[in-house]
Amino acid sequence: MVSKGINWYKYAAPANFYPLAGKMVPWFAIASALIFIVGLYVSFFVAPTDYQQHDAYRIIFIHVPAAWMGMFLYVMLALYAGVGWAFNARLASMMATAIAPTGAIFTFISLVTGSLWGRPAWGVWWVWDARLTSTLILMFLYIGFISLQSSIEDPRRADRAGAVLALVGVINVPIIYFSVQWWNSLHQGATITAKSFKMAPSMLAAMLILLAACWIYSIAVVLVRVRCIIREREREAPWLAEAVTG
């Protein structure tokens, strides 16, 4: 009997992944825009004014999703880079390269919005507390990864060098995550735990909707970028000429 499932392995080849990614992009792009609109509506018109922080707290609805995406995308980047290195899989390495700029931007957004929230809420633009410092390190790791890869001519060598940096740096992500438990300093503790959440339902909803929007946005953007990378790197390949004209 021949099993009739989807042969997922075929999508490891750039030639097969390229058109699949192309079909996915418009769906994710439109979904992201719509979910952003819904999320922003809930953030500004449904979530009530906070008792202590009044309306400054609304920054949380974009700060937390951005921070989350920065961390999550780094882990994805490290995973893809590791797979690309271990299995000599070009496309996995290209995904890591494609993820980096988006992760870097979200990390930067989390630092800036955090700072803009810190000033009215706690009176400071910056402190060297564990979470802020390790997030800043995450920012440097992204910049390092991008710079390292662009400084190496040969693409496969660039992939491998980047993979080493990405994997060494991945320890930073659990440090960011657990820092608020391990060290008690300025940045507030976990609001959302496995057992309960200490915020109004509409506030949680706003945050989760914007998180979904950022996530779907990231998928759309990374897919477009990896298609560009495929076209740049696979320039000589015969399948490419047919894929872009035919």
Add this chain to the structure above:
Amino acid sequence: MHWSSWSEFFSMGGYALYVWGSYGVTFVLLGAEVLMLVNRKRKVSRRTLPE
């Protein structure tokens, strides 16, 4: 809805700089990312198409 007027909405209880600054930075950066990507796509299409 808890805003009694548009001016109240824009002032965000006095925190306008911080709130609109945050959302502004976010969407400017995400918009820039999309624009740069569109540019990159255009550049790479031009390079691989003409024979």
